[in-house]
Amino acid sequence: MEVKQLTLIEYYGAEDDLRELFNSIKDRGYNIIGPKIVDNVIRLEELKEFSEIPRGIEDIQKPGMYKLVRGEFFRHGPDSPKKFLFPPRLLLFRVSKDWTIEIPEVEEKLIAFFGIKPCDLAAIKAMDEVQGELGDPYYRLIRKNLLIIVENCIEPGETCFCSTMETGPIAGSGFDIAYTRVEDFIVFSADSEIGVNLLKELNLRPLDSEKSTKYAKAIKRAIDKAKANFSIEGLPEKLELSLNSPAYKEITEKCLGCANCNMVCPTCFCFDVVDVPNLNGTVERIRVWDGCFSYSYAMVAGGHFRPDLWARYRHWLLHKFSYWLKQFGRFGCVGCGRCITWCPVGIDVRESIIKILNWVRTYGEVTE
Amino acid sequence: MVKLLSKFIPRVAIIRKTITETHNIKTVYLEVPYDFEKPKPGQFNELYIRGAGEVPISISDITEEGLIAHTIRFVGTVTKMFIELKEGDKIGVRGPYGNGWPLSKLRDKDVLIVAGGVGLAPLRPVIREIERNRNLYGRLMILYGARTPKDLLYRHEYSRYEKIPNSKLLVTVDRGDESWTGYVGVVTKLIPKVEIEPENTIALVCGPEIMMRFTVKDLMARGLRENQVYLSLERRMRCGVGFCGHCQVGPLFVCTEGPVFSYEKIKKYFGVEQI
Numbered sequence: 266m267e268v269k270q271l272t273l274i275e276y277y278g279a280e281d282d283l284r285e286l287f288n289s290i291k292d293r294g295y296n297i298i299g300p301k302i303v304d305n306v307i308r309l310e311e312l313k314e315f316s317e318i319p320r321g322i323e324d325i326q327k328p329g330m331y332k333l334v335r336g337e338f339f340r341h342g343p344d345s346p347k348k349f350l351f352p353p354r355l356l357l358f359r360v361s362k363d364w365t366i367e368i369p370e371v372e373e374k375l376i377a378f379f380g381i382k383p384c385d386l387a388a389i390k391a392m393d394e395v396q397g398e399l400g401d402p403y404y405r406l407i408r409k410n411l412l413i414i415v416e417n418c419i420e421p422g423e424t425c426f427c428s429t430m431e432t433g434p435i436a437g438s439g440f441d442i443a444y445t446r447v448e449d450f451i452v453f454s455a456d457s458e459i460g461v462n463l464l465k466e467l468n469l470r471p472l473d474s475e476k477s478t479k480y481a482k483a484i485k486r487a488i489d490k491a492k493a494n495f496s497i498e499g500l501p502e503k504l505e506l507s508l509n510s511p512a513y514k515e516i517t518e519k520c521l522g523c524a525n526c527n528m529v530c531p532t533c534f535c536f537d538v539v540d541v542p543n544l545n546g547t548v549e550r551i552r553v554w555d556g557c558f559s560y561s562y563a564m565v566a567g568g569h570f571r572p573d574l575w576a577r578y579r580h581w582l583l584h585k586f587s588y589w590l591k592q593f594g595r596f597g598c599v600g601c602g603r604c605i606t607w608c609p610v611g612i613d614v615r616e617s618i619i620k621i622l623n624w625v626r627t628y629g630e631v632t633e
Numbered sequence: 634m635v636k637l638l639s640k641f642i643p644r645v646a647i648i649r650k651t652i653t654e655t656h657n658i659k660t661v662y663l664e665v666p667y668d669f670e671k672p673k674p675g676q677f678n679e680l681y682i683r684g685a686g687e688v689p690i691s692i693s694d695i696t697e698e699g700l701i702a703h704t705i706r707f708v709g710t711v712t713k714m715f716i717e718l719k720e721g722d723k724i725g726v727r728g729p730y731g732n733g734w735p736l737s738k739l740r741d742k743d744v745l746i747v748a749g750g751v752g753l754a755p756l757r758p759v760i761r762e763i764e765r766n767r768n769l770y771g772r773l774m775i776l777y778g779a780r781t782p783k784d785l786l787y788r789h790e791y792s793r794y795e796k797i798p799n800s801k802l803l804v805t806v807d808r809g810d811e812s813w814t815g816y817v818g819v820v821t822k823l824i825p826k827v828e829i830e831p832e833n834t835i836a837l838v839c840g841p842e843i844m845m846r847f848t849v850k851d852l853m854a855r856g857l858r859e860n861q862v863y864l865s866l867e868r869r870m871r872c873g874v875g876f877c878g879h880c881q882v883g884p885l886f887v888c889t890e891g892p893v894f895s896y897e898k899i900k901k902y903f904g905v906e907q908i
Contacts, residue, residue: 576907
């Protein structure tokens with residue numbers, strides 16, 4: 266993949282600089298969201314102190330497996346920025362018995378993501394085109410003042426394939442600050458005015474050639490590590506030839522239809538709106554996450570368009586890797602691998618794609 | 634503090650009239666606020682019943698007084714709530730959504746309507762439009778099928794349809810009863826009974842998906858091209874604004890890109906099992 270040169274500022278510092286950056290963002294009134302251990306899982310939570318960010322911890326992620334151990338570098342857990350930009354539950358309005366409609370007011374909060382990974386930055390860009398463009402007022406409210414501090418991934422995990430999806434492991438643009446831990450130093454770069462200003466407050470030094478070489482080497486290694494065994498070139502078109510493939514049935518033999526993959530996916534945007542009646546007679550209309558794996562998703566009164574799991578899996582996979590391009594002009598998958606790690610039966614989307622491509626190579630008919 | 638003005642906030646509509654169409658279908662006529670956008674034939678609204686939920690329902694008529702009609706079959710949790718609704722009751726309404734039938738393409742063309750069951754509802758405003766502006770369109774042929782005579786929609790209007798100059802109405806039922814003297818069989822059996830000039834005809838089709846599949850096949854066999862056949866699809870349109878994901882057919886959002894599609898546009902996905 267092509268790594269865009271981070272021309273604005275490329276300086277280095279140490280752990281103390283990161284702490285100082287955290288504090289100076291906090292002093293500017295931001296609510297900082299970052300990684301924190303909750304119940305033996307690294308979640309994204311509101312952080313009060315820099316020290317809440319785990320150190321000396323590593324996560325082991327494999328298909329259907331997640332475990333924290335002592336180590337050097339951790340990756341993203343099940344939470345993504347979606348949890349904050351597009352909350353799982355959001356009150357849309359209340360209706361009283363006499364049909365008075367009360368529209369809720371929300372506080373205009375300053376939010377900073379601290380230490381999210383490049384795949385999640387890519388997911389925010391994808392969300393900008395869905396929730397942002399389609400006019401979700403809550404999303405826009407949070408997004409307009411959002412500060413994004415990205416931690417580049419020097420040690421992608423076993424379920425990561427951001428290199429293939431061209432979203433990481435090094436963020437190219439669209440962040441305020443990106444930092445990279447390389448051995449005993451941290452490389453900083455900025456891609457916005459506020460990012461530059463924040464970095465100026467730190468005591469950073471320009472990268473010398475020795476550190477530059479180490480940095481470049483680390484990036485190269487990380488890129489190689491986050492590759493899947495397929496290429497995205499022509500992928501959407503090839504996959505669309507698989508509409509009638511029995512491969513989906515084979516892949517979903519062990520699928521439980523639990524929709525975990527939908528929930529942990531940083532770009533899955535589907536939702537439902539449900540009525541919640543209160544004891545005082547008012548009714549709340551609440552927007553809740555929904556996913557194409559849930560049974561009722563494609564159901565209408567008197568019929569069901571995708572009663573079988575294989576059809577739901579086909580829709581999910583083709584949406585991420587094919588339909589999304591037609592709808593929004595990019596892939597709907599950012600290669601974070603969450604759907605692989607958090608699948609209770611360890612279905613690996615990378616293997617699914619390879620299986621489907623194999624079928625297409627043999628049986629796929631080229632249509633116009 | 635900022636008010637969250639989402640697209641999901643309904644307008645309040647008052648039911649001004651209800652008509653019992655069949656044992657499980659009812660039409661409600663809504664008075665909507667003055668600034669509610671005037672729907673086009675083939676569009677739908679999201680109707681909201683407080684405490685039950687929202688359903689996407691086609692617009693089945695727009696009266697001279699500006700009332701918007703919806704014809705509802707009682708099949709699900711929300712639609713069953715309509716059984717009890719009466720004049721003066723309030724419901725929420727959002728819309729109109731969707732693209733509607735391609736009226737401009739019908740100009741000077743013969744219009745062939747093929748409808749099955751409650752699928753006649755979204756086509757009724759087209760009939761009304763042709764009736765009102767008769768000289769703008771060619772011949773009007775309406776082929777309509779329902780399960781039994783008791784399931785036929787808008788029976789009280791058939792004599793009016795037949796009086797539209799240069800028009801033909803053929804009705805069939807899957808199973809007749811002792812009083813039924815008309816055609817018996819599926820609606821596609823009516824297609825050979827009308828004269829079609831393929832180069833000058835546009836077909837508008839709405840009904841169960843299986844019925845639409847056979848209709849398309851038969852119309853192709855009669856010489857219509859893929860861009861002369863339009864279908865209105867049913868899906869789970871929860872938001873209506875191309876956002877919630879539920880109504881996707883392949884990459885197409887039925888709520889915003891449809892519900893009306895030319896067969897040419899939808900054919901790649903239409904008929905694919907469980908798409």
